[in-house]
Amino acid sequence: MRDTIRLLLDGSELDIASPPPTQTLLQYLRETLGHTACKEGCAEGDCGACSVVLAERAGTGLRWRAINACIALLPSLDGKAVYTAAGLAAADGRLHPVQQAMVETHASQCGFCTPGFVMSLFALFKSAGTPDRADIDRALAGNLCRCTGYRPIIDAALRMHALADANDPHGLARPGPAAAGDFETALLAQLDAIAPQQPLAYTHAGQHFCAPLTLSAACHALAAAPEATLLAGGTDIGLWLTKALRQLPALIYLGRVAELQALASDEHALLIGAAVPLSDAWAALLGEYPELTEIAERFASPPIRNAGTLGGNLANGSPIGDGLPVLIALGAQIELVSRRGTRWLALEDYYLGYRRQARQADELLARIRVPRRQPGQQLAAYKVAKRYDQDIAAVCAAFSLQLDAAGSIAEARVACGGMAATVHRARGCEAALRGRRWEAQTLAAACTALATDYTPLDDLRASAAYRQRVAANLLRRFFSETTAPAIATRAVAGGCR
Template sequence: MGRQPAPPPTVSPDHTVRFLLDGEEVQCSGFAPTTTLLTWLRESRGRCGTKEGCAEGDCGACTVVVAEAVEGRIAWRSVNACIQLLATLHGKALYTVESLREPDGTLHPAQQAMIDCHASQCGFCTPGFVMSLFALYRNQSRADNDAVTDALSGNLCRCTGYRPIVDAAQRMYALPAPAEDADRRARETALYARLQALEGEADLVLAHAQGRYLAPRTLASFANCYADNPDATVLAGGTDIGLWITKHFRPLPLLLHLGRVRELAAIRQHDGALEIGAAVRLEDAFRALVAHYPDAAGLHRRFASLPIRNAGTLCGNIANGSPIGDSMPALIALGAEVVLHRAGQQRRLALEDLYLGYQQKALAAGEFVEAVRIPLPRAAGDVHFRAWKVSRRHDQDISAVFAGFALQYEDGRITRVRLAYGGMAATPRRAYATEAALLGRPFDAAALADARRALQQDFTPLSDVRASAEYRMRVAQNLLTRLQLETSGGARAASSLADLGDGGHASI
């Protein structure tokens, strides 16, 4: 492949991580690149309100809020400090539970509401809940129950119960606003300028005895760095790599972070497709997808938790290639393709062709996923799309089965069909035999029966701690039945499925 020369550097590489903590600039250097934000907060700053619970981004006891400058505004994001690497804070503003109290001791409404509603017992998880509520308070002037439960989807409490915590989420909006909110717009404008100045234009380069960390600023610089160092670990949101550090204690000699590359942070419509760059957060990516495919709303809300979606990226989920990665079956059903990049050269590949086997991908050395392209519907209702997740727990759980379906009809017959499943094989896969059983036919009882039989040709699922092979096959077949009821005019039958929500396991 040809090599795209990087433009001559205009500034020297930066060797110091700079960010704001409570509005004061912090400069960090000389630390191991695998240092997590949680470790730094507790051990270097004594901020012990941020707790370590699970150390894998599940319990929410470590939740903090990060503010960053994004397209002319300040984005406030709740994230898990236990799997957020300290180096990725460069150019951002950080807030912990200790940040919220005003100088005179007045508590933030999110804190005071927790007290007023008796929403804490043992208190271990309470700072994490407060920070999730603080992010909600910053992002929305009021919130309904759906917004509240979504904001708290990454926080677990086993002693208080959620009713008083949800009550506190509503109560905080009725309390007097913090003094700083009086000139909030001016404060955020000033914060935006400070963060842009901290971010700078230089590549970030950190060196330590335990490894190196490179965070290029441009696509050309990133691509050339990876071509020169194909054994580097590409870091996006860190929601998977963070566990390699906290759980597996894996050495990572070279981390190559793509989060500072402007070109990879874009969402755009181009040539009839929605193109989502590799640095786009899952939360932003799903919002863009749901705008065109409203039936992806269940996928959006049930993909992990809000703090995970605020950190992880859609292309990172794709590149990871897990057989239970929830995004891939839905995107495969929609006919998505990935844009692959190596040293200035691009190629496109159908998403289903990216996966060769368990944790095996059709990527050359130094090649990475630059973007994912999702075809847009030509008109409203043109594509009957469904994405259903079946898991033991509704929120923040790993799928037993995930199904993505896309159908098009003409004169009552199926003229185009793409069916994909996760959790049924070593990779996310299309159900080709099942598609063939449906193509060109009305989706009637006979076609459904043939499709259910054909699914057994497509998959031989395994049993594991999440589900047995028999359960997986039965669920996968029953999701076909649900698809037939919802898309073939069976209005009465479909209405009886309204209580299934997003494919809840109890009804399958």
């Protein structure tokens, strides 16, 4: 057992003995180290002012990903390399290409958001080839600026590669992840040297934190402390701390449990480890179901998807969680594991009521099993929200139909979020679809039935009547897209950029 976390901050190793388990990385940087390059805007993962970049081993190379420091708990960064805007310039003071491009295009005014934009662009600089406008929009979906109007920042993003230094000995000014030079070799060696070999477990001021390395150890830890909070990406839990000021006396961190990080597939299903980051989980789902591209892109922002997990989304069980309707429509099952054994549950059976789930206190969610595409399957998932990027859905609806060779609906699965206290299947709508031909008359009957399946929420985001109407309109859109795809446009009922 260890009680000291080790991380690399802007290339230098830090050993931190028994840090407060619920201290965020941002609090540590600003309040403990006085490192003010990382800004606090919202403290809830929305504005991107606190963005930092993690460099991680990915096979034989490196992967660079932005996360939000304001909701990342410091001990969860044990064994990781963190880069901030203060660490990008070369030793002789030369600005990093991203920073230089921001200067040259006048992309900073009050400057408060600037370090966060620089870090999101730095992650993009280290990730892809030369980005196009769509890549840039996607990369910046989690960064807000109140001054510039974004155009100069986008100009900087389009310019940064022209300023790249392919021979930079410092390494950070070389674009792309692939360049394997001395810098990358040294960073990989540093990462390997600090990679946890032993579980972390300590108590600070009465608060306990442990980070088991195996599923069996995690189950033991939970059996011994069933009241403990399971921590994955912390993108929900972070807000309990920074906004609700909740006290969490014991945390079991799942981000180091090897079995929960695995992605696998067989001829029947994809198997997604509960602690696989959303970025990777969505990528796996898109490989099988490319129709989910838009909903994957509209799930939060890259920094949230890089930290948050699919297991956390499903376990949190929010009635407005986007993963729930999509995976219920896909017929997903979840694996619950404890010291007592393992059981599989259809995802829809996991939700018993508002924030009430079928998980026993000593169980954790280990894997998500998603059936592979079937011949004749028609699928769509739509999110209606006030903004295109980084917004919570008023309604998130997912539809999956199995059409037989004669064009009749052999099986229907429909699930909507934002429409009730829990996400659940629209059984009346499904019954109106099943066994019928996929035609206008069936659609009309299914829309009528859908109105009886849910008692929508009436809140600040949308009225109940609006939600009912939108859900039916989304079913109509699905019909248009699947029966006359050439004339259906993707703009009909979606959000707007």
